[in-house]
Amino acid sequence: MSESSARPVATKSVGDVLGSPYTSETLTMRDDAEGPVVATLVKRPTHGETNCAVLHVHGFADYFFHTEYAEWWTDRGYTFYALDLRKFGRSIREHQTPNYVADLSEYYEELDAALALISERDGHDVVVASAHSTGGLVVPLWAHDRQPAPLAAIVLNAPWLDLRGPWLMRSLGTGVIRRVAARSPERVLPRPINGFYVRSLHRDHEGEWDFDLDWKPLNSRPVRAGWFNAIREGHARIQRGLDLEVPILVMASDRTTLPAQMGEDVHTSDIVLDVDQIRRHSPALGRHVTNVTIEGARHDVVLSRPPAREKAYDQLDRWLKAYVEA
Numbered sequence: 001m002s003e004s005s006a007r008p009v010a011t012k013s014v015g016d017v018l019g020s021p022y023t024s025e026t027l028t029m030r031d032d033a034e035g036p037v038v039a040t041l042v043k044r045p046t047h048g049e050t051n052c053a054v055l056h057v058h059g060f061a062d063y064f065f066h067t068e069y070a071e072w073w074t075d076r077g078y079t080f081y082a083l084d085l086r087k088f089g090r091s092i093r094e095h096q097t098p099n100y101v102a103d104l105s106e107y108y109e110e111l112d113a114a115l116a117l118i119s120e121r122d123g124h125d126v127v128v129a130s131a132h133s134t135g136g137l138v139v140p141l142w143a144h145d146r147q148p149a150p151l152a153a154i155v156l157n158a159p160w161l162d163l164r165g166p167w168l169m170r171s172l173g174t175g176v177i178r179r180v181a182a183r184s185p186e187r188v189l190p191r192p193i194n195g196f197y198v199r200s201l202h203r204d205h206e207g208e209w210d211f212d213l214d215w216k217p218l219n220s221r222p223v224r225a226g227w228f229n230a231i232r233e234g235h236a237r238i239q240r241g242l243d244l245e246v247p248i249l250v251m252a253s254d255r256t257t258l259p260a261q262m263g264e265d266v267h268t269s270d271i272v273l274d275v276d277q278i279r280r281h282s283p284a285l286g287r288h289v290t291n292v293t294i295e296g297a298r299h300d301v302v303l304s305r306p307p308a309r310e311k312a313y314d315q316l317d318r319w320l321k322a323y324v325e326a
Contacts, residue, residue, distance in 0.1 A: 010117060016042055017090070017212075018067060021077070027113050029083055029086060032106070034097065039110035040090035041117060046074040053124035056082040057158075060197040061099060061221040063089020065211040069302050072313060076320070079124060080146040083114045083133075084285075102185055104138050104234045111142050115150055117141030128324060132300055133273070137234050140285050153324045154248045155316065158299050160231070161238050161281040162168040164256075164274040174232045176299040177225055185226025193219045196259060200266045201303055209303060244286030247323040251312055252278045253297035253304075268308070268312040272299040290319055 015018040016022035022044050032079050054073045056062055064082035073080045081232045084090040085107050087098050101107065118124050127149050131139040136159025143149040163170045180187060195218040201207035202218075253270040265271065275293075283289050294301045296308040304312065 009206060010041070010113075010116075013043070018042070018065065021045060022067075022070075022141070024090060026091075027110055027111050027117075029248045032086075036093065037086050037096050038091050038093065039086050040084040041114050042084065042090075044070045044080040045087065045094075046073055046077055046079050048077075050077050050079055051124055052077055052126040052128075053079040053081060053118050053122070053156075054128045054130050055118060056080070056084065056130040057111075057132070057135035058082070058088065059135050061088075061216060062132070062134075063212070063215045065216070066209070066302065073138060076317075078128070079118075080123070081114065081118055085110060085138075089212075090213070097186065097224070099221050100186070100227050102124050102181075102230055102231050105142060105145070107138050108142050108145065111139070112146075116178070117152070126152045126324070128155060128320075130157070130218040131159065133160050136160060137231065137238065137280055139243055141234055141237060141246075142245060143243055143246070147168070147244075149244055149246050151246050152276045153246050153320075154244070156248065156250045156282075156285075157301050158252045158270060158275070159228070159271055159278060159282070160235075160273055162235050162274065162277040163232065172182055177229050177232065181225040181229035183225065184285070185229075186223045188222045189225055189228060191223055195219050197263055197271055197299060199262065200298065201300075206262060207266070207303075226255060239281055239284055241284045245288070246286065247288045247290070247319075248282075249290050249292065249316065249319045249323075250278065250282040250285075251253075251292045251297075251315065252293055253302050253308075254293045254295045255303065267298065267305060268296040270297070270299045288323075290323075
């Protein structure tokens with residue numbers, strides 16, 4: 001934990017919404033401009049004693065619900081922890097603007113807090129970070145700014161490393177957003193939303209997964225100028241290079257599509273991010289980056305249909321044995 005961060009206050013662990021054996025505890029952070037701030041640390045124990053743990057961080061308009069992923073880790077002897085960041089999922093409070101921060105480093109406080117609880121309190125000295133999409137942008141930045149990275153390894157599932165779209169939008173558009181954010185940081189930016197991605201996942205629609213549609217809504221969340229500017233600043237830092245020393249696994253689908261209607265592309269490609277950008281920029285993360293392409297995967301590769309999901313778990317298992325458990 002950084003010297004400037006106050007040690008968090010954690011409530012007593014209680015039964016989590018996912019049911020036994022999941023528990024959760026609320027971490028009280030420093031107030032921000034909107035008032036009190038909390039994060040939530042979810043835990044699933046492994047079988048028996050272990051010094052190994054994984055800390056998972058979700059993506060945008062998201063929260064942790066994926067019990068199959070947690071059980072995959074606990075079956076391999078890792079205590080599983082997931083962090084619902086401030087203003088996401090379990091951590092949203094009525095007075096808050098969901099998902100909003102003006103600087104990605106605001107998330108460092110709960111990441112520091114979670115790591116301290118996992119390692120210092122719970123006695124895990126081998127900690128693997130896992131992160132998806134926007135979490136896959138935040139976690140490498142945090143690990144870099146805490147060099148030497150307090151982690152054994154990092155697993156990134158479709159990390160958001162650049163803005164999808166043509167060069168003109170990514171360059172000139174970013175400049176426009178920067179000026180808007182300086183004047184009106186909470187201004188909502190227009191963007192097309194079709195709900196296809198969440199529909200492809202939820203069991204009440206075209207998917208197989210059960211999750212809270214208030215916490216992971218069909219139509220995502222509003223994107224505000226200040227938050228989006230923070231994202232673009234994070235992208236720029238990644239692309240300049242981070243020089244992380246720990247082994248990093250990057251998994252993503254084999255293709256990106258922009259479907260106009262529900263269909264096979266929604267289920268068998270990344271319809272959120274540009275996977276070519278992920279492969280292009282991921283070497284800038286550090287000295288030892290392994291890129292793995294998962295044919296037929298969705299944006300969240302471990303929420304893909306079974307054939308692609310099995311490939312993802314197989315690749316993760318091989319990499320873990322080679323670079324973490326060797």
